[in-house]
Amino acid sequence: MSEDDGMVKLTRRGFLGAAGAVAVPGWAQSVSAGIAAPLPTVAGEAITLTVAHQMMQVDGRAMHGIGINGSVPAPLIRLRQGQTARLTVDNRLDEETSLHWHGLLVPFQMDGVPGISFPGIPARSRFTYEFPVIQAGTYWYHSHSGLQEQMGLYGPIVIDPEEADPVAFDREHVIVLSDHSAMHPHAIFARLKAQGGYFNYQKQTLAGLIAGRDQSAGERWMWGGMRMDPSDVSDVTGSTYTYLVNGHGPADNWTALFSRGERVRLRIVNASAMTIFNVRIPGLKLTVVQADGQDVRPVAVDEFQIAVAETYDVIVEPDAAMAYTLVAEAWDRSGMARATLAPRVGMAAAVPALRRRPLATMKDMGMGMDHAASAAPCAPEHAAMGHCAGGNGAGGHGAPAPMRHAMRDFANAPELPRTPTVQTVAPMPVDRTGEPPQGLADAGHRVLVYRDLVALGRNPDVRVPSRALRIHLTGNMERYMWAFDGVKLNKVKAPIPFRHGERVRVTLVNDTMMAHPIHLHGHFFELVTGHGDHAPRKHTVNVAPGGTVTFDLTADAVGDWAFHCHLLYHMHAGMMQVVTVRHDATMEHGA
Structure with missing residues (x-):
């Protein structure tokens, strides 16, 4: 089997090239003729x-x-x-x-x-x-x-x-994406606590710098000064995970059957512990018709990112009696889940190589577009005044300029305590719901963004919110500590209170360099993305690094509800709080 057909053998730890980048990977020949059995x-x-x-x-x-x-x-x-x-x-x-x-x-x-x-x-x-x-x-x-x-x-x-059902289809398949490791989860967590980047086998190398694949020397000096690695976009990677479709690995060749000309509905669930997937089917358009169980106006894309705990329903219409590969590529490009759509069992299509792994940018640090220029070469007179990121002119502060901006921003976020769980603060976080997700800006085809989602029907509550709440997503990668507003769950003194029936505008601010899929139990909320009374309704939203997400929430369910990051080890490390909804009209708000 040749490398040209995208089916070369890949070992678990063999995805590193000599320069530290992802090698052209292909996938092992199927260990079965194809598994078409659906879930029980x-x-x-x-x-x-x-x-x-x-x-x-x-x-x-x-x-x-x-x-x-x-x-x-x-x-x-x-x-x-x-x-x-x-x-x-x-x-x-x-x-x-x-x-x-x-x-x-x-x-x-x-x-x-x-x-x-x-x-x-x-x-x-x-x-x-x-x-x-x-x-x-x-x-x-x-x-x-x-x-x-x-x-x-x-x-x-x-x-x-x-x-x-407002969605017309001839056949459906449920596709559950997940990650599985032979290592016990408590052992995984222990390694993360000891070293946050333990599973990152895709670090930058000198060879990558020379080849022009990685960041410049100045940029790498700056990231080193912040004791951060821009390749560390995912805590747990393909170095220990096998990525699954309905419990089957890439070599199992799980197969979804279709007949030519059918409208096939794929109900896709990301049930991973830690992996965000980029999903595409080369040769087929994906028409998104539902997000998080809620009907949306159909939107045709070539690829979409599905964060942990999200669901997307898509329609595909294969017009040829041939096999297609469903690719669910891990967001850090350290592996993929793979399935086949085919008219019969035993067929397979070419499996594309893993794409080059993404690197975090200054925008992912919440520097906004203006601060991204800080990584550019600096004139000596500016360096002497401390206006640049590197060189001898760091202003005598001993830290790169973007890092100093983050330190200074404590004055702009007085609600944040000075705790170990606040390693950085985004100086200029921006709403990134209209941007392709991290690593997909140069995909070369249409990628779904949150602003593409429009509710099929009018929202059930279109009142103007009566108050606003701003919540920071904070963390310390070196110590593997994660929190809301700098306070881990075991240190929280009181839940986040809401009056029953009130309408609140919530803004999540990501002060970390990792995306966080945030889930609120017991409620749906409407993303504020410019669609008025047809705003998309979701139960989980992925907040981009250095970004913000705003949603309107009607607190219509009395009780105590979990509110947390759905990256399992982030939640386990403290990024979780409790939302309480009460009838008591005299309760005080913590906003």
Whole structure:
């Protein structure tokens, strides 16, 4: 098999070239003729879900996991809008577990977050969730106990609408993207705590600088002065992860069947612990028709990024009886999940090589467009006055100019405490919802951006917000500490309060150099992206490095709700708080 057909063999640690960049990777020849079996499905008024340890086969290798009813991912739960769901969880582990119904609007006692909405499901015991199903769309469920989600305790949910579906399709496939490691998740976390960039095998090299693939010497000096690595865009990478489609690795060749001319609906769920994926199908347009379970006006793209915990439904219309490769490339380009769309089992298409890994820019540090120029060469007279990023003229401050800007910005963010979880503050964060996600600006084709999303129907609440709330996403990569407003969950003194029914405009400010998919339980919110009363409604939004995202929220669900980054190890390290919604009209706001 030649390299020209994109199918060369790739070992787990063989993606590094001599210059430290990603080598032309291809993928190992399939270990099977193709696996076309869909995920097992459970449905009806009463469903039993048995949680237990199990072995799973990934690319021909046995790996340990935690599954439900003998399946990793867990079975597809198929419900109908208007029914009452009764889901009994039989916990056969020797530890507590839980299930959270991600994106479903349920009473807070049924939300499934131990310590916030219920006490958890003790070892060797059972618990029954019961709630009305009031919505339709594509969602998912996962454990909210410890790090069990990383071990396979996640699965998709599809809720069929009571009335006619506005999306026309002939066939559908549920596609669950995830990441899996032979390393125990607590061992992964321990390595991150010891060294935040432990799994980054794509660091810049001298050879890359000479070849012109990496940043200039001045830029690298500046990043070194900030003790940061611009190639460190993902905490956990393909050096330990295998990226999965419906529990199958790239060599398994999981296959979704179609007949020529059909409109095929792909319900895509990112159930990863830590991996954001860039999804494309070379040779096919992807028409996005739903985001986070909510119908949107159809928009045709060539590629989209799906953050952890998001869902997107797309329509594809293959007009030839041939195979197509579904590519879900990890955002740091350290590997990919791969599947095949084909008229019959056993077919395969060329698998494209991994693209060059992205490097963070000064804009990713919240320097805005103006500050990006700080990395340019500097005239001596400016250097002497401390106006530049490097050289002997650093103004006597001993730090690059952008770093000093970040330090000075504490004056512009008085709400942030001086804690170890505030390593940097973005001096000039900007709304990046109209930009292609990190690493996709030069993709050469149309990439979905959040501003492309427009709700199919009018928003249910179009009131003007009565107040505004600004929340900073903060972190310390060296110590692997993550938080909201510089305060880790275990240090929070009080929840974020809302009055029941109030309308609040929330702005998230990312003061870190990593993207954060932020999820609010029990609610949908409307992204403020210029679409008025047809703003897209989401339950999870990815906040770009150095960027901001603004949404309008109606606090219409009484109870205590988790609010967190959905990168599992970020949440585990402290980037989580509790939102409380109460009827009490006298409650004080912390905004």
